[in-house]
Amino acid sequence: MGALATLLAGDRRLRALCTRLGERQLAVPAEKLPAFRKALLGLGYPLA
Template sequence: MWALSAASLLRALDAKRTVKELRCHLAQASSQPLPQTVAALLDDTERRLGKVRDTGPVHLIECADEALATLLAGDRRLRALCARLGERQLAVPAEKLPAFRKALLAQGYALA
């Protein structure tokens, strides 16, 4: 026996199942149409799916101090290549790292 809940649906989706696949499985497992509460739960879960997504690997760049992180994050060449994460940290998407390194050199710094 299993229980259908928002948490169990989210676990299934996190395991790479799709809402469509789950909806079909539930429909096939029952001789009755899906209850409105189940359809509403599936619809709500489908709406929330994709609101948070993995955009891929990033490089965490740690600056010596907050002032340097502020300077680099605000530089016109670097600001489109990184995001400020904390007082001294910048996040650089893996595909932007070469351009970040080049712009960093132009600013007078290099990654250690």
């Protein structure tokens, strides 16, 4: 999971939308969550 957090936090489309909190955690502010989810879908990550 740490590798995925690193990958997402480093992606140019996502890095302005999230903050890395630790090796395995990302924080996404509530006001940026819709844009973060849209970017994830655009990158091919399925959302549950």
